[in-house]
Amino acid sequence: MTGGARRTLADREGALAWLFMLPSVIYILALVAVPFALAVALAFSDVTVGDPSFDWAGWANFARNFDDPVFWRALGNTFLFTAVSMLLIVVFGKILANILVADFRGKWLIRFLVLLPWTTPVALSAVAWLWLLDSIYSPIDWVLRRIGLIEGNLNWLGEPTLEMVSVIAVHVWRLTPLAAVIVMAGLVAIPREIEEAARMDGAGFWRRMFEVTIPLTLPVIAVAALFGAILTFTDMTVVYVLTRGGATHSSEVLASWAYIRGISGGDVAQGASIALFLFPLLLAAAIAILRAVRRMEVT
Amino acid sequence: MSTVEVRDLVKHYDKVRAVDGVSLRSADGEYLVLLGPSGCGKTTLLRTIAGLEQPTSGQVLIGDQVVNDLPPRARKIAMVFQSYALYPHKTVLANIVFPLKAEGMDKRAREERARWAAGLLGIEHLLDRKPRQLSGGERQRVALARALVRQPRVFLLDEPLSNLDAKLRASARDELKRFQQEIGTTTIYVTHDQTEAMGLGDRIAVLESGTLRQIGRPIEVYDDPADTFVATFIGSPPMNLVPRDGRLVGFRPEHLLPLELGAEDRVTLKLDVDRIEYLSGDRHVYGTATGLGEPTRVIARLPATVLTPIEPGRTYDFSIRGEKLRYFDAATGRRTDPP
Amino acid sequence: MRRLALYAAAVLCALLCAGPFLWSMITMFKLNRDLVDTTHNPFWFDPAPTADHVRYLFTDTAYLTFVWNTLWVGGLVVLITLAFALPAAYALARLERPWAGWMAVTIFMIYLIPPSLLFLSLSRMVVALGLQDSTWSLVLVYPTMTIPVSVWLLMGFLKAIPKDVEEQAMVDGHSRLGAFVRTVIPLAFPGIVAVVVFAFTLTASEFIYALAFVSPTAEKVVSTGVPTELIRGDVFYWQSLQAASVLVAVPIALVFNLFLDRFITGFTMGAVKA
Numbered sequence: 081m082t083g084g085a086r087r088t089l090a091d092r093e094g095a096l097a098w099l100f101m102l103p104s105v106i107y108i109l110a111l112v113a114v115p116f117a118l119a120v121a122l123a124f125s126d127v128t129v130g131d132p133s134f135d136w137a138g139w140a141n142f143a144r145n146f147d148d149p150v151f152w153r154a155l156g157n158t159f160l161f162t163a164v165s166m167l168l169i170v171v172f173g174k175i176l177a178n179i180l181v182a183d184f185r186g187k188w189l190i191r192f193l194v195l196l197p198w199t200t201p202v203a204l205s206a207v208a209w210l211w212l213l214d215s216i217y218s219p220i221d222w223v224l225r226r227i228g229l230i231e232g233n234l235n236w237l238g239e240p241t242l243e244m245v246s247v248i249a250v251h252v253w254r255l256t257p258l259a260a261v262i263v264m265a266g267l268v269a270i271p272r273e274i275e276e277a278a279r280m281d282g283a284g285f286w287r288r289m290f291e292v293t294i295p296l297t298l299p300v301i302a303v304a305a306l307f308g309a310i311l312t313f314t315d316m317t318v319v320y321v322l323t324r325g326g327a328t329h330s331s332e333v334l335a336s337w338a339y340i341r342g343i344s345g346g347d348v349a350q351g352a353s354i355a356l357f358l359f360p361l362l363l364a365a366a367i368a369i370l371r372a373v374r375r376m377e378v379t
Numbered sequence: 380m381s382t383v384e385v386r387d388l389v390k391h392y393d394k395v396r397a398v399d400g401v402s403l404r405s406a407d408g409e410y411l412v413l414l415g416p417s418g419c420g421k422t423t424l425l426r427t428i429a430g431l432e433q434p435t436s437g438q439v440l441i442g443d444q445v446v447n448d449l450p451p452r453a454r455k456i457a458m459v460f461q462s463y464a465l466y467p468h469k470t471v472l473a474n475i476v477f478p479l480k481a482e483g484m485d486k487r488a489r490e491e492r493a494r495w496a497a498g499l500l501g502i503e504h505l506l507d508r509k510p511r512q513l514s515g516g517e518r519q520r521v522a523l524a525r526a527l528v529r530q531p532r533v534f535l536l537d538e539p540l541s542n543l544d545a546k547l548r549a550s551a552r553d554e555l556k557r558f559q560q561e562i563g564t565t566t567i568y569v570t571h572d573q574t575e576a577m578g579l580g581d582r583i584a585v586l587e588s589g590t591l592r593q594i595g596r597p598i599e600v601y602d603d604p605a606d607t608f609v610a611t612f613i614g615s616p617p618m619n620l621v622p623r624d625g626r627l628v629g630f631r632p633e634h635l636l637p638l639e640l641g642a643e644d645r646v647t648l649k650l651d652v653d654r655i656e657y658l659s660g661d662r663h664v665y666g667t668a669t670g671l672g673e674p675t676r677v678i679a680r681l682p683a684t685v686l687t688p689i690e691p692g693r694t695y696d697f698s699i700r701g702e703k704l705r706y707f708d709a710a711t712g713r714r715t716d717p718p
Numbered sequence: 719m720r721r722l723a724l725y726a727a728a729v730l731c732a733l734l735c736a737g738p739f740l741w742s743m744i745t746m747f748k749l750n751r752d753l754v755d756t757t758h759n760p761f762w763f764d765p766a767p768t769a770d771h772v773r774y775l776f777t778d779t780a781y782l783t784f785v786w787n788t789l790w791v792g793g794l795v796v797l798i799t800l801a802f803a804l805p806a807a808y809a810l811a812r813l814e815r816p817w818a819g820w821m822a823v824t825i826f827m828i829y830l831i832p833p834s835l836l837f838l839s840l841s842r843m844v845v846a847l848g849l850q851d852s853t854w855s856l857v858l859v860y861p862t863m864t865i866p867v868s869v870w871l872l873m874g875f876l877k878a879i880p881k882d883v884e885e886q887a888m889v890d891g892h893s894r895l896g897a898f899v900r901t902v903i904p905l906a907f908p909g910i911v912a913v914v915v916f917a918f919t920l921t922a923s924e925f926i927y928a929l930a931f932v933s934p935t936a937e938k939v940v941s942t943g944v945p946t947e948l949i950r951g952d953v954f955y956w957q958s959l960q961a962a963s964v965l966v967a968v969p970i971a972l973v974f975n976l977f978l979d980r981f982i983t984g985f986t987m988g989a990v991k992a
Contacts, residue, residue: 090893091450097813100805101821104865107802111840111862112828118839132842179727190728192975193736199974200739200967201923203941208738208963211745211956217753219741219760257735265982314832317925321945335834335926342838343930352838359835366830370823431885451888452896458889464882468904481891525890535889 122352129346141353150329154337155357157244161333162313165251169308170301172252173259180260181267198257206321209250213237213322237323240330247319247331251312258311259304266300267293302372306365313365314358334358381442381532381565382407383428388437390423390589397423399589400437405582408563410556412580414570416612420589421569422537428567429535430454442532452481457526458535461542463518465510471497471521472506478529496524499558515543516551523555527562534559534566540575552578573613577601585609604629604705607712616663616678622709623672626718629705632663632680637687638696645698646671650679652691664689668697739967742960746772753956771957779955780935781962784943787853791939792918794857799864799917800910806865807872808898812884822873829866833926836862841930855931856939860924864917871916871984875909876902878983912980919970940966 089095126137145151180191197205212218213236224230236246270293278292294301316335319325325332325340332340334357342351384404390397398420405411413421426432428439430451438445446454457478466474472493479489497503500520510518519539526534539555540548556579559566570576576583577597584594585608593605604610610618610629619635620627638647648670656663660683668677679697681687689695706715733740741760745753747767758764775781806825810818840859841850849855879902887897903910928942935947944962948955 087448087450088893090895091452093813093894094815096894097809097815097818100809100813104802104806104825104869107861107865108825108828111843111859112831112836115836115839115843116831118842119836122839122842127842132845176731179724179731182724182728184721184724184728187728188975190732191978192971193732195975195978196736196739196967196971199919199971200963201925201941201970203923203925203945204963204966205738207945207959208742211954211960212738212741217756217760222756222760253735253738261978261982268982310830310832314834316834320925320929335832338834338838339926339930343841348838348842355835355838358832362830362832362835366827369830370827429885429889431888450893451885452891452893454889456889458886460882460886462880462882464880464886466883466886466901477887478890481887481896529890 119352122349123356125349127348141350153329154332154334158333162309164248165312166305166309168252169255169259170305172256173263176260177263195257197254202317206318213246243323243326243331250318255308259308262304266297270296299372306369310365383533384440386438389435391435396589401591403584410566410581412568412576412583414576414583415586419586421586425535425569429458455532457531459522459526459539461538463522467510471508475525475528492528496528500524516547534564536568538570605714607707619677621672621675625709627707627709630699632678634699634703635679635697638698644701647698649694650697651694742964746957746961772961775958775961784940788922788939791856792921795860795921796914796917798861799868803865803868807869811873811876825866825869837926837930844931851934853937859927860921864920868913868917871913874984875906879905912977915977
């Protein structure tokens with residue numbers, strides 16, 4: 081690389097930058113941009129697993145979606161799960177972060193345990209919950225029976241309302257640690273002097289919390305909320321493993337319904353048209369994240 | 380050994396003109412100091428000479444050869460960064476042999492050369508350490524040894540003393556000078572510290588806002604500043620400037636002396652003293668001067684040998700030797716002839 | 719008093735989060751007749767525990783095949799990711815191109831595109847390439863998730879490396895490329911390790927692609943193999959399932975914890991503009 085005295089490719093920053101960037105760009109174009117365009121195209125086609133030839137079908141798939149009560153159910157559930165989960169994730173994430181930033185012995189162990197739900201592959205933790213919410217042997221029911229709150233069993237994964245509660249609970253459980261980690265990064269970034277100045281000014285815990293900590297970490301909390309929202313909104317694993325959408329599609333979400341129609345049912349075009357509904361909200365959330373991050377840079 | 384020259388060098392970043400048309404040339408083996416306040420473009424100029432920045436226009440010549448198209452590695456230069464930029468993952472020895480390894484020199488020869496350089500700087504006992512185990516002064520020596528080992532045509536030093544504490548800085552400055560005299564390699568040295576510049580440089584180039592204000596031997600820059608910027612940037616306390624008829628009359632604080640010490644050819648003025656500081660035996664007398672031009676606050680520096688009693692709150696007669704007066708255009712700040 | 723409350727809160731959080739796993743660890747050693755008796759305490763053993771179900775997992779199921787598939791897919795994906803992401807991150811963090819800003823943002827946005835939006839069209843592409851029902855399809859597709867996030871993380875780490883060191887190497891006789899290989903990569907090593915861990919856990923956790931592209935048992939990875947193969951219709955191998963889940967969850971969480979602080983630094987530094 082020392083070679084000749086002349087400027088070679090290895091010296092030219094401009095060319096080098098492109099050369100370094102290009103493989104990733106091509107990979108992403110080929111396997112993200114192209115599939116995305118294809119996903120849009122498929123939504124307007126009649127492609128099935130049995131008949132993969134591409135024929136234009138116009139808005140037929142969408143029309144069928146709009147006539148399908150399951151689609152509406154899935155759409156509604158997706159929004160409901162996302163909104164409720166997001167709210168709970170942020171509240172619990174903030175509380176958890178406040179506990180985790182404190183100094184105490186055995187912090188490492190606590191942190192390890194707290195992070196388990198997030199680091200474990202979703203499909204596997206959902207399996208653990210499957211048994212925890214079993215219709216007969218659920219230990220939760222066992223405890224509730226012992227306390228005397230219920231008799232018999234709660235059908236966690238069979239009764240429509242409980243089914244939705246279960247799905248939301250698992251989402252919140254799994255994403256709260258992530259939110260906590262994000263908020264923690266923000267908490268740590270608050271200069272100590274500000275906290276100390278507030279103390280000197282005689283502000284108590286709650287006033288410090290609401291007048292110093294929360295305003296300063298608001299952008300970071302927004303990022304945590306939006307990450308939580310995106311991950312809940314687009315996820316199908318929890319629903320798929322826990323309920324497979326439920327016998328009456330009571331806990332169906334867009335992603336799982338797209339999978340059931342597109343892969344299990346083999347109607348690729350129909351599935352694609354369902355999945356496409358994920359996109360607008362996703363875009364909005366992405367832009368919101370970006371704005372929050374920008375705000376973080378200013379402060 | 381080589382000369383370094385830049386011709387009409389311009390470097391823009393977006394809208395900032397970091398270097399705005401600088402031409403200068405070092406003599407062979409010269410110790411040339413680039414002096415200026417932060418943001419004056421001196422570091423950009425040095426980095427452009429090194430090839431780390433591409434000039435927007437103009438030429439860089441090393442040894443009378445245009446090197447604009449050469450990457451840094453091919454310019455046969457050595458650079459010492461302000462941070463010393465030691466490779467933190469390598470031992471001192473590995474740091475020193477790094478440029479030789481890049482040249483493809485064989486292992487025996489490069490170790491021999493590294494030991495020679497280490498010997499010259501008195502750091503043989505540190506060769507097996509890692510940079511983080513070294514003190515600031517030791518790091519600086521390692522950086523110098525690494526610069527030296529390749530026997531470059533030119534040394535480029537970017538504020539190499541600014542990370543040392545004040546005490547160490549004086550002795551390091553002395554060492555740096557002796558070291559350069561010993562090896563006689565052309566050196567371009569960037570600093571914002573005028574003491575370093577005056578002490579080290581064969582010549583000093585004073586830069587401000589990306590332009591070259593003056594280049595000359597330390598005594599020239601000090602005694603005959605080309606403009607008011609140089610006059611006030613160099614010297615501590617800076618040159619006094621008194622407005623008079625569209626001009627500024629300049630004189631160094633040490634030339635403003637009580638009347639009875641004045642010589643033949645002299646100008647007198649009255650000084651309303653309001654404050655006196657004692658610094659290393661000298662007295663710095665602050666006051667308002669009248670009689671020379673518009674009333675202006677000035678500083679007089681009286682050496683320890685001047686025993687005239689002076690008290691704040693009173694007015695004294697002072698004088699300046701006429702030949703020590705310098706005149707500047709009030710509008711442009713440039714040097715003008717005496718009236 | 720305050721400290722006591724803090725400890726109590728911390729322990730409560732830990733129990734809520736880790737509860738299902740702790741309880742899985744109990745369940746995996748239970749005998750069948752202990753497990754399926756609603757009068758028995760689900761949090762203790764009666765009769766004594768057995769390791770039979772854990773053994774069953776290794777001897778009578780394809781669990782080890784799943785683990786092996788996850789490992790080699792993860793390993794290859796990590797290598798591909800580094801080969802693509804490291805130069806890209808360097809270009810964005812250091813080479814000062816005018817397009818670096820929006821390119822970095824675009825890459826971050828791509829990280830947010832979920833598999834659930836792309837799996838159908840990707841499954842068509844996988845079929846077109848003849849990779850359906852092969853683990854190789856995952857090696858091909860997973861880098862689309864790992865490259866963007868790794869570029870973002872690595873950018874953060876690279877920005878933290880002093881520029882001087884790299885420029886020194888250039889003055890000392892190396893090209894830009896040479897300086898990158900000889901100084902930047904060794905100095906970014908801790909960050910690179912963090913990215914390796916992050917990318918690996920990301921691939922190990924992925925579910926939708928693995929479910930949509932691969933159906934033969936021998937080609938499955940842990941995240942799909944366990945829930946689909948250990949649940950056959952209505953037959954659930956409960957204890958083995960819990961064991962399978964715990965045995966994967968604990969090591970991943972351990973490694974992840976070691977690197978947590980580095981991930982946080984990486985993410986926040988990526989956001990700071992150069």
